[in-house]
Amino acid sequence: MQVSVDRDRCCSSGMCVSNAPAVFDQDDRDSLVMLRQTVLLPEQFADVRLAAELCPGRAITVTGDGPARTGA
Template sequence: MEITVDQDSCCGAGQCVMIAPEVFDQREEDGVVVLLDPAPPASLFPVVANAAAMCPAAAITLTD
């Protein structure tokens, strides 16, 4: 799985950080998503998929 984020679309809700803090963080100044690990281990796939699904701005894209 490879993850990309669209920082321009991010609304800073922080759902991804709450669900998968090992993979996502937020910028201090505006809350926009920061991708910590664009290719996380398989053990994190379920939580990353959940984080992408819960993103209110659809700013997270997952590819195989």
């Protein structure tokens, strides 16, 4: 699974931080979403998907069903 954020779409609701605080944070300067980590643990997948679903600005994109693949 991979997660990315689009800060231009973020409306600073904080739903991402509420649902997956280990993965998302809000910038102290503008309160926009920031990724705290890019490698997700399987136990975080459901929370990250929920955060993406609940994001009012649709600023979070989740791709893939499993862990992110690295290398060839």
